[in-house]
Amino acid sequence: MHEFLVFTISGLTTAGIYAITASGLTLTYVTTGVFNVAHGATGMIAAFAYWQLRVGWGWPTPVALLLCVCVLAPALGILIERLVMRRLDGTSPTTRLMATVALLVSLLSAAQWIWDPSDFRALSELFPGSGFTVAGVAVPYDDVLVLGLAALVAAGLWALLHFTRVGVAMRAVVDDRTLTVLNGARPTATSRLAWAIGTSLAALAGILVAPKLTLSAIPLTLLIVNAYAAAVIGGLRSLPLTFVGALVVGLANDYGIGYLPKIHTGAQYLTGLVAIIPVVVLALALLVLPSSRPRGRPASRIREITPSPSWPAAGLLVAGTLLGAAIAVTTVTEADLFSSTQMWGLGIVGLSVVPLVGYAGQTSLCQLSFAGIGAVVVAHAGADGNPLSLLLAAAVTALVGALVSLPALRLSGIYLALLTGAFAVALDGWIFQLPAFTVFGHRFDLFGAGSLTFTRFHAFGADTAGTRPYFVFGAVVFCLVILGLVGLRRSDLGQRLIARKESPTACTTIGVNLRTTNLAVFTLSAAIAGLGGGIYAAGLQSATPETFTFVTGLTVLLIVVVAGVSSLGSGLAVALLLGTSSLSNAFGGDATRITATAVGLSAIALAANPNGLIPGFLRPAFAPVARAPGVAVAGLGVLGLLWAARLVDLIDGYSLVLGVLLLVAAVPVLAAMVAGSRLAARQDGPSSGTGGLPDGGLSEPLEWLGLRGQVGRADIAAVDRALGLPEVAHARP
Known part of the structure; x- marks a missing residue:
């Protein structure tokens, strides 16, 4: 019984940490429609910043804690909302999800740049060595603080979303942004507030969990990711159910750590399972529980296209x-x-x-x-x-x-x-x-x-x-x-x-x-x-x-x-x-x-450009090459000369790479100049049945026509012919 109480108390502490970070994750999703995969990474950054202030620079604990949770974390959340999330309007949910994955990778690599992973770092608890005894089991004040904070956070966020004007506006923006604007709400301000609060809660969870393990960027990031299971049990909507889900995940995690290694038959096969118990709970929750309707209004203007590749290309x-x-x-x-x-x-x-x-x-x-x-x-x-x-x-x-x-x-x-x-x-x-x-x-x-x-x-x-x-x-x-x-x-x-x-x-x-x-x-x-x-x-x-x-x-x-x-x-x-x-x-x-x-x-x-760098920038940049084949042939000739020079050791490998890069950059520029001069000459002259272009085609691929510049008379003529409208093929725009 004593052992069971020990695992229960430690499990409740873990549950409290999961509840805090899952509440912030749920808040961001409910109010912005974005599932922030980088939520754990923001908590990791806050934990390292807290270590730097408290241990590295010797600042007092309350000052370091308040600065990280109430200043640095909200500022990071506002920065993310301003630079990334606000600009993703009109993109698919997949693109928005990948943007948060990008944030995770960026924050993870930034942490490893700033704090050398080879150095040992550790944090002590907020109240080290202090506590009381219940039924012969020592209960640290830190554990009570964590559980109390988790309950307070869940209750406070629930009250914010249901009993305040700003909370109702937060939830309404996701369902119909235009309608909330007509009713006097400010979607940008509510989104900014949601990201600030969510990032602060991730920071608090990261700081609270850091004393339980050595500070390391990847384990700390993935440890907080375990809170995803709690958010899913809450349906990514309900804060009270999210709190319940955190209790389930936390207790299951610590009971598994305590009892699975004691199984005699097949224990060697369960060693790895202990470390991924929250992930197992997440999978079971996804498969068993009914998934709620995804938050987020359908975008009225999607900026993403999927062009069909041609065999010549x-x-x-x-x-x-x-x-x-x-x-x-x-x-x-x-x-x-x-x-x-x-x-x-x-x-x-x-x-x-x-x-x-x-x-x-x-x-x-x-x-x-x-x-x-x-x-x-x-x-x-x-x-x-x-x-x-x-x-x-x-x-x-x-x-x-x-x-x-x-x-x-x-x-x-x-x-x-x-x-x-x-x-x-x-x-x-x-x-x-x-x-x-x-x-x-x-x-x-x-x-x-x-x-x-x-x-x-x-x-x-x-x-x-x-x-x-x-x-x-x-x-x-x-x-x-x-x-x-x-x-x-x-x-x-x-x-x-x-x-x-x-x-x-x-x-x-x-x-x-x-x-x-x-x-x-x-x-x-x-x-x-x-x-x-x-x-x-x-x-x-x-x-x-x-x-x-x-x-x-x-x-x-x-x-x-x-x-x-x-x-x-x-x-x-x-x-x-x-x-x-x-x-x-x-x-x-x-x-x-x-x-x-x-x-x-x-x-x-x-x-x-949510279509990516290749369709959005490289492909349009190289489009003129198809209308200036002479430039392409000349570029291949220069490439052959560089190759031959390297084979006979006239240049070294780095010179070859530099030459190829310069060639790749120069070819589309020269092709655009040549194709542009030809197009200008044809458009200044009388219109022809070829629509003013050497090949009778468009100045841009059809998917991009009108997205990157003005549509010319030759473009309209080419589209008219493709639609079988020869009678308007020569009409002036």
């Missing part, structure tokens, strides 16, 4: 990729190329996001986890270098993806994202760590003694064991996946996926089976990720569970979204940013932090 992307691979193979040193062989596997994992998130509008946070499953299959089934193990990896991950998606068929939006995130954390923290086990007489040992080794593939006399052959092999498979996705986007299934993304209700009305469509795209996406995982791990030649962590998976997903989640070039962006040796050579051990920081900060560009 895909051919150019494939040709450019293979040309780049050929240049790298013949000019990069063996050591640098070896550290870059992983890029194609990571790129394929990035491509697996495109059909699921870009085409279908579904959100998955477990693509790198599927890649880990594929890597395990390749390691065990392809020990002799059989390339068929890649097909088996795709098949197995497709089956796992289907199994994961089956209970998720009734979920969408943030609920699906949380379920896939729970699956990723479960694999990361438990399944991949399991010791060997036997099922129906078959022995399974997922990661062996903690690391897997891989044999590169060989078949039909071709051997990819060497670094250069394997680099080419990975590039070819990457290009084949690109071509397959182009075919998917242009197929009937691709059209159904786009329709499902644009309006699920309309799809259901015309008889489209959304469950079958969701199952198909989830299965396909998992298969591609499994294939990429096998190629990725074989490029590394060894892998551990840490190779496929949840946080790394978030970085992959974020790069795809920033680059353009519906663009096939986003997979190449993942490959170049995460899989090459260039950053590691230039910045050494800081390369990962620099990549994460740059990608996280560039996600703010999603507010300016």
Whole structure:
């Protein structure tokens, strides 16, 4: 009984911390319609800032606490609302969710920049050594304070939302922003207040939980993420139910820590489960409890488009990729190329996001986890270098993806994202760590003694064991996946996926089976990720569970979204940013932090153009090249000269890279100048049946016509001809 009381008291303390942070998360979601994935990261930043003030600089505890919770945290919340969230109006829920993922990655990398992760840091409790005794069990005052604060926060927020004008305005803004403005509310002010309060509560929770563990950025961020389960039990709406959910999660967590290790039969298989009990509770809550209607009004003006890729454009992307691979193979040193062989596997994992998130509008946070499953299959089934193990990896991950998606068929939006995130954390923290086990007489040992080794593939006399052959092999498979996705986007299934993304209700009305469509795209996406995982791990030649962590998976997903989640070039962006040796050579051990920081900060560009950098900036910038083929041919000639100069050692590798970058920047500028002069000459002359353009086409792709500039007479003529209206083809605008 004494032991039970000890675990109960500690569980209530944990529940209090979860209740505080979950209340802030629920408040932000209820009042703004944005589920802040970075909520735990803001609490982590506050905990480090509190340590810096109290321990690093020796400030008094009350001053440091008040400054962090009442000044720094609200300021951070207002800054987030002002720079990011306010500018995301007219974007999809997926884009808004990815913006908060970007914040998480940015804050995480910023913390590791400011506070060296290798240094030991610890915080003492607010009232160390003080307390009282109940039934022979010591109860610290800190525990009572935490539980009291949690109850006070829940009651205060509930009263704020239901009995004050500003609280009612907060909830009303999400349902109908225009109507609240007509009734005298100020949506910007209420949103700012909600973010300030939510961030302050995350900061308070981070400071309270910090004394229970050594200050470390990633564990502290993910520990507060456990409060997501409490928020889901509350339906992401009800603050009283959120408080109850926090009690359930906190008690389940501490009872599990206390009693699961004492189970004698199979205890070794439950060790990892102890660390992810809140995640298990989250998954059960998502699957068992009815999901409430997602908050947030439908945007009246969506700024996101999903253009259909053409075969010629895909051919150019494939040709450019293979040309780049050929240049790298013949000019990069063996050591640098070896550290870059992983890029194609990571790129394929990035491509697996495109059909699921870009085409279908579904959100998955477990693509790198599927890649880990594929890597395990390749390691065990392809020990002799059989390339068929890649097909088996795709098949197995497709089956796992289907199994994961089956209970998720009734979920969408943030609920699906949380379920896939729970699956990723479960694999990361438990399944991949399991010791060997036997099922129906078959022995399974997922990661062996903690690391897997891989044999590169060989078949039909071709051997990819060497670094250069394997680099080419990975590039070819990457290009084949690109071509397959182009075919998917242009197929009937691709059209159904786009329709499902644009309006699920309309799809259901015309008889489209959304469950079958969701199952198909989830299965396909998992298969591609499994294939990429096998190629990725074989490029590394060894892998551990840490190779496929949840946080790394978030970085992959974020790069795809920033680059353009519906663009096939986003997979190449993942490959170049995460899989090459260039950053590691230039910045050494800081390369990962620099990549994460740059990608996280560039996600703010999603507010300016939610379509991503490739469709929103690069594709329009290079559009003039198609109208000035002479410039493109000249650019290829210069590239050939640079390549030849490197092969004969006239220039070094860095000069080659610099020359290629300058060439890539110069070609679209020159093409725009040439194409612009031609267009001006034709528009000044008499109108012709070709609409004033050399190829009779538009000055911009149809998806972008009118979005980036004025529509000219030639554009109108080209559109009229495409619509079969020759009688107005020469009308003046």
